[in-house]
Amino acid sequence: MVDSAVQPAVEVFGAQGLHDPAQVRRVIRQGGWASHTSGLAHGRVQGNLVILPEVLAGDFLRFCQRNPKPCPVLAVSEPGQTALPSLGEDIDIRTDVPQYRVWRHGELAQEVGDITDLWRPDLVTFVLGCSFSFEAALQEAGISLRHINEGKNVAMYRTNIATEAAGPFGGAMVVSMRPMPAADVIRAVQVTSRFPNVHGAPVHIGDPALIGIADIAKPDYGDAVALMPDEIPVFWACGVTPQSAILNAQPAFCITHAPGCMLITDLLNHHLASF
Numbered sequence: 001m002v003d004s005a006v007q008p009a010v011e012v013f014g015a016q017g018l019h020d021p022a023q024v025r026r027v028i029r030q031g032g033w034a035s036h037t038s039g040l041a042h043g044r045v046q047g048n049l050v051i052l053p054e055v056l057a058g059d060f061l062r063f064c065q066r067n068p069k070p071c072p073v074l075a076v077s078e079p080g081q082t083a084l085p086s087l088g089e090d091i092d093i094r095t096d097v098p099q100y101r102v103w104r105h106g107e108l109a110q111e112v113g114d115i116t117d118l119w120r121p122d123l124v125t126f127v128l129g130c131s132f133s134f135e136a137a138l139q140e141a142g143i144s145l146r147h148i149n150e151g152k153n154v155a156m157y158r159t160n161i162a163t164e165a166a167g168p169f170g171g172a173m174v175v176s177m178r179p180m181p182a183a184d185v186i187r188a189v190q191v192t193s194r195f196p197n198v199h200g201a202p203v204h205i206g207d208p209a210l211i212g213i214a215d216i217a218k219p220d221y222g223d224a225v226a227l228m229p230d231e232i233p234v235f236w237a238c239g240v241t242p243q244s245a246i247l248n249a250q251p252a253f254c255i256t257h258a259p260g261c262m263l264i265t266d267l268l269n270h271h272l273a274s275f
Contacts, residue, residue, distance in 0.1 A: 018040065018041070018042075019041060019042050019043070020041065021041040021044045021088065021264045021265065021266050022088070022090060022266070024037075024040050024041045024264050025088070025090065025091065025096045025264060028095070028096055028097070028098050028264075029092065029095040029096055031113055031114070033098055034098045034099055034113055034261075035098060035261070036098070036153040036222075036259075036260030036261055036262075037098060037132065037260065037261060037262045037264060038132055038135070038147065038148060038152075038153055038154060038260060039148050039151075040264060041264045042136060043136055043268055043269055043270070044133075044264055044265060044266065044267065044268065044269065045074070045087075045129075045130075045133045045198070045265045045267035045268070045269055045271075045272060046130045046132040046133055046262035046263065046264050046265065047074050047075075047087070047127035047128060047129065047130055047239075047262055047263045047265060048127070048128040048129070048130050048239030048240070048242070048256075048257055048262060048263075049093070049097055049100075049125070049126070049127060049128075049255070049256055049257040049262075049263055050125075050126040050128065050242045050246075050254070050255075050256050051093070051115075051123050051124070051125050051126070051254065051255040051256070052123070052124055052126070052251060052254050053120070053122050053123060053124070053251070053252075053253060053254075054079045054122045054123070054124050055122075056167075056168075056249070056251055056254075057076075057079075057124040057126075058167075059166050059167025059168060059169055059249075060126065060166070060167075060169055060242075060245075061073070061076065061126075062166035062167065063163070063164075063165070063166035063167070063169040063170070063242075063245060064126065064128065064242075065166075066163075066164040066165075066166055067163045067164055067173075067241070068196070069173075069199060069200060069203060069237035070163065070173050070174065070199070070237035070238060070239065070241035070242075071128050071239070071241060071242060072128055072129035072196065072197045072198060072199060072200075073126060073127075073128060073129075074087065074127045074128060074129050074197065074265075074267075075087050075125075075126075075127040076124065076125070076126055076127075077093070077124055077125040077126075078124075079121065079122050079123065079124050080120070080121035080122065080123060081125070082094050082119065082125075084125065084127065084265075087127060087263070087265040087266065087267060088265050088266040088267075089266070091263070091265070093125050093263070094114065094115045094116045094119050095114050095115075095116060096263060096264075097257050097261055097262070097263050098113065098258070098261040099111055099112070099113060099257070099258035099261040100112050100113070100114075100115050100255055100256070100257060100258065100261075101243070101255065101256045101257065101258050102115070102118065102253075102254075102255055103243075103246055103251065103253070103254040103255070103256065104252065104253060105250050105251070105252055106246060106247050106248070106249065106250030106251070111258055115255055118255065123255075126242075127263055127265075128239045128242070129195075129197045129198035129199060129239065129272075130198060130199075130239050130262050131154070131176050131198060131199050131236050131238065131239070132154075132198075132262060133195065133198040133269045133272065134191065134192045134195045134198050134199070134269070135148065136269050137191050137192070137194070137195065137269065137270070137273070138178075138188060138191055138192070141187055141188075141191050142184075142187075143180060143184045143187060143188055143191070144180070145178055146178070146179060146225045146226070147178070147222075147223065147225050150225065152222070152223035152225060153221075153222040153223045153259070153260035154176045154177070154178065154222050154223075154260065155176065155177045155216075155219035155221075155222045155223060155224055155225055156174055156175065156176050156177070156219055156220060156221035156222045156238050156240055156259060157174065157175055157177065157208070157213045157216075157219055157220050157221075157235075158172055158174055158212070158213075158220045158244065159172055159173050159174065159175055159204075159211040159212045159213060159235075160172060160211055160212030161173040161175075161203065161204075161211055161212075163241065163244075163245065167249075168248065168249035168250070168251075169242075169245040169246075169248065169249045170245055170248050170249075171241075171244040171245045171247065171248040172212075172241075172244055173203070173237060173238075173241050173244075174220070174221070174237075174238040174240040174241045174243070174244055175203060175204065175211070175235040175236060175237060175238050176222070176235070176236050176238040177208075177216070177219070177233050177234065177235050177236075178233075178234050178236075179225065179226070179227045179228065179231040179232070179233050179234070180231055180232065180234060181230055181231055181232075182230070182231075182232050185205060185232055185234060188202070188234055189201050189202060189205075192236065194273045195269075195272055195273060197272045198269075198272060199236050199237045199238070199239070200236075200237075201236075202234050202235055202236050203235055203236060203237050204234075204235040205232060205233075205234050205235070206232055206233065208233055208235075211235065216233060221240055221259035221260070222259055222260055240259050242256065243256050243259075
């Protein structure tokens with residue numbers, strides 16, 4: 001029996017195709033899926049996306065190197081390159097993300113499902129690790145994730161945690177939150193600390209006000225999930241952080257993924273485990 005939370009995805013991809021990263025990308029490429037990718041292609045690495053003109057790529061790479069928790073780099077393309085063979089043989093970065101955000105002078109200009117018409121020979125693609133990749137390990141450890149059970153995107157929040165600036169890039173860290181019983185928190189820290197390439201261990205546990213979150217019921221990105229009386233909110237660094245940095249840098253042109261709408265790769269999550 002198929003869980004009702006994943007039933008819509010099964011209807012689109014088919015029960016077998018739901019777990020095949022190449023099939024998921026083909027459906028996305030054809031415009032058949034425009035929603036978040038949480039729970040898709042179970043066991044495969046998903047990545048956040050930042051595409052910048054080459055003139056800004058060096059500064060952004062330094063920003064990622066100085067802030068590896070929210071910005072762990074999985075791949076960087078050559079200028080104008082649309083394929084990412086280290087992540088998957090058939091990837092076309094112009095079409096294989098469900099929703100892209102197009103930024104102009106630091107302002108969100110549009111959201112689109114295909115950036116082929118916007119592509120330029122000077123564009124450099126960065127793919128950054130995503131917390132969706134360690135969720136499978138959490139589930140395998142017996143930790144329930146409510147947003148997946150409810151078919152929602154993970155809740156994400158802007159914080160008062162400062163990143164280390166590089167060139168024009170800087171600003172506050174964005175975090176993702178997963179509520180869980182206190183008994184699961186230590187295990188969650190142990191599990192996710194094994195995955196430094198996809199944000200690693202939490203950056204904060206407990207009172208959201210201490211990191212500048214005024215109302216946990218109102219995430220800045222993604223979907224709200226209930227926090228039960230016996231649960232503790234656990235916060236991980238989030239790959240939406242670069243979008244905060246982009247607001248500060250105000251580049252004339254930039255493309256990112258829409259929050260929760262990731263690039264699905266052929267890499268296996270457990271290959272990213274450090275031990």
